[in-house]
Amino acid sequence: MDANSIISSLTGKFPEDIYDADIESDIRVIAKVKPENVVEVCRYLKEDLSFGHLCCEFGADYPDRNEIEVIYVIGSYDHPVVLTMKAILPRDAPEVESVVPVYWNANWYERETYELFGVKYLNHPNLKPLVLPQEMLGEWPLRKDYEGFPNKTARNLV
Amino acid sequence: MDETVGPSEMIVHLGPQHPMMPGPFRLNAKLRGETVVDSEVEMGWIHKGIEKILESKTYLQGITIVDRICYLAAMTNEEAYVGSVEKLAGIEVPERAQYIRVIMEELSRLQSHLLGMGEYASFVGFVSMFMYTIRDREDVMSLIDSVTGARVTHSFLRYGGVKDDLPDGFKDDVEYVFGNLKKAIDNYEELYSTDQIYKARTKGIGVLTADVAKDLGVSGPPLRATGVAFDIRKDEPYLVYKDLDFKVCTQTDGDVYARIQVRLDEMRESMYIIEQCLDQIPSGPIFPEDTPYGKRSPVMRVPAGEVFHRVEDPRGEMGFYMVSDGSDKPYRVKIRGPVYPTLQTLPPLIKGVTVADIVAIAGSMDTCTSEVDR
Numbered sequence: 112m113d114a115n116s117i118i119s120s121l122t123g124k125f126p127e128d129i130y131d132a133d134i135e136s137d138i139r140v141i142a143k144v145k146p147e148n149v150v151e152v153c154r155y156l157k158e159d160l161s162f163g164h165l166c167c168e169f170g171a172d173y174p175d176r177n178e179i180e181v182i183y184v185i186g187s188y189d190h191p192v193v194l195t196m197k198a199i200l201p202r203d204a205p206e207v208e209s210v211v212p213v214y215w216n217a218n219w220y221e222r223e224t225y226e227l228f229g230v231k232y233l234n235h236p237n238l239k240p241l242v243l244p245q246e247m248l249g250e251w252p253l254r255k256d257y258e259g260f261p262n263k264t265a266r267n268l269v
Numbered sequence: 270m271d272e273t274v275g276p277s278e279m280i281v282h283l284g285p286q287h288p289m290m291p292g293p294f295r296l297n298a299k300l301r302g303e304t305v306v307d308s309e310v311e312m313g314w315i316h317k318g319i320e321k322i323l324e325s326k327t328y329l330q331g332i333t334i335v336d337r338i339c340y341l342a343a344m345t346n347e348e349a350y351v352g353s354v355e356k357l358a359g360i361e362v363p364e365r366a367q368y369i370r371v372i373m374e375e376l377s378r379l380q381s382h383l384l385g386m387g388e389y390a391s392f393v394g395f396v397s398m399f400m401y402t403i404r405d406r407e408d409v410m411s412l413i414d415s416v417t418g419a420r421v422t423h424s425f426l427r428y429g430g431v432k433d434d435l436p437d438g439f440k441d442d443v444e445y446v447f448g449n450l451k452k453a454i455d456n457y458e459e460l461y462s463t464d465q466i467y468k469a470r471t472k473g474i475g476v477l478t479a480d481v482a483k484d485l486g487v488s489g490p491p492l493r494a495t496g497v498a499f500d501i502r503k504d505e506p507y508l509v510y511k512d513l514d515f516k517v518c519t520q521t522d523g524d525v526y527a528r529i530q531v532r533l534d535e536m537r538e539s540m541y542i543i544e545q546c547l548d549q550i551p552s553g554p555i556f557p558e559d560t561p562y563g564k565r566s567p568v569m570r571v572p573a574g575e576v577f578h579r580v581e582d583p584r585g586e587m588g589f590y591m592v593s594d595g596s597d598k599p600y601r602v603k604i605r606g607p608v609y610p611t612l613q614t615l616p617p618l619i620k621g622v623t624v625a626d627i628v629a630i631a632g633s634m635d636t637c638t639s640e641v642d643r
Binding site: 138139163164165166167169171172182184188191193195214215216218219220240241242243244252253 | 312313316318320321483484485486488497499504505575577579586588590592600601603605609610613642643
């Protein structure tokens with residue numbers, strides 16, 4: 112399976128949900144997905160296009176566009192193509208459906224994106240902070256307008 | 270995990286500072302008698318915020334920071350970071366520098382496997398093995414030291430090349446060390462395969478099947494021990510790996526014993542790769558001609574764009590997703606460590622085993638908490 116057939120199969124199956132799909136190179140494909148249907152798209156990717164390996168899932172903050180992107184990087188054990196799929200969420204209330212039912216190892220990635228960016232995952236089995244202490248919840252430290260870094264950590268040390 | 274305990278059940282907190290835990294994380298295990306009923310991993314004791322730090326450092330300063338993600342895999346972390354910037358900026362690495370990188374990364378894999386295996390052996394009560402592997406690891410560390418000038422955190426790679434060329438007489442040193450190490454690895458294999466108590470504690474324990482391992486997102490030796498030949502060096506070759514002859518070491522059992530066997534075989538393959546590199550390495554520059562980047566330009570601007578670059582770490586798939594906005598600092602860096610999914614699999618894997626097997630299974634995964642927490 113090569114990059115061209117993946118793109119045509121994906122846009123053919125989800126003409127409404129997949130947009131801005133593009134081929135970067137033989138082994139890199141990018142696409143954007145509507146956040147409402149991310150679970151169905153992921154299930155199709157895993158079951159029909161053999162994208163069985165979720166490399167990572169994370170957020171990126173764009174305050175000038177007032178958007179938070181949730182980026183899914185999905186690879187495969189059978190073919191060398193890696194798909195980068197972005198779901199664009201509003202920055203004031205980012206909410207997206209959890210993909211844990213499809214990709215089991217998304218669990219920790221989503222917990223971390225939640226505590227660092229404030230992306231709320233719906234129907235996540237255990238949405239609580241992973242690496243940060245409970246009292247830092249709500250500060251969203253990896254957002255660009257976070258002011259605690261590095262002053263807060265340095266003050267705590269002395 | 271459900272915190273309520275039934276009759277004859279209790280919750281035991283293993284770690285974060287437990288001598289038998291591979292790194293500071295806490296395992297809350299609910300036990301019924303000696304058997305684990307349910308468990309949960311808690312992280313965050315050594316969270317360093319490296320992803321945030323990298324956003325506030327220039328690209329050249331970042332090389333020093335990514336060393337600190339995991340000290341055992343410092344060289345491959347650098348390769349993933351430097352490689353992704355090179356992809357973004359379109360820098361071509363000269364062939365000699367690529368060979369030097371491969372040599373250093375395979376040496377790094379050797380020392381990581383030696384420590385990981387020795388540490389694990391002490392978890393299952395085989396403490397003398399730890400002394401043997403640490404002794405032999407020291408020779409490999411000296412080789413790395415003679416090239417990079419540092420034992421653990423090297424800061425050796427640069428955009429478009431490496432910091433220094435190989436020293437004189439490096440090939441002879443490698444031959445001497447590898448002569449001893451090959452005998453030592455045969456010796457370890459014999460010790461592991463003839464010890465009946467060790468076999469009883471590791472054969473058939475913590476079994477992962479190929480389908481489950483793929484489903485859980487595991488990579489590296491734990492996945493290859495189930496029979497899946499997934500290796501980024503073969504599947505998505507970077508540097509000069511496509512010109513080198515090596516095989517992907519797999520086992521089929523997927524238990525603790527098989528994971529250690531995969532590491533033993535991989536160490537032999539690493540030595541074979543290094544020997545090939547030393548025979549094939551061409552002479553030439555270690556930096557591209559007339560590059561705007563390189564070690565003499567501390568400030569560099571990288572064209573705007575996004576890239577995902579992955580390499581094969583000693584523990585599996587290490588990837589960097591980098592977003593550049595055209596300034597001298599990365600806009601967003603995501604570090605996809607190999608242990609992050611592997612450590613997640615610990616709770617389902619230890620369900621139903623006895624307490625004594627927890628450390629054997631956790632140790633055989635060769636987890637690195639520093640990398641999970643970042």
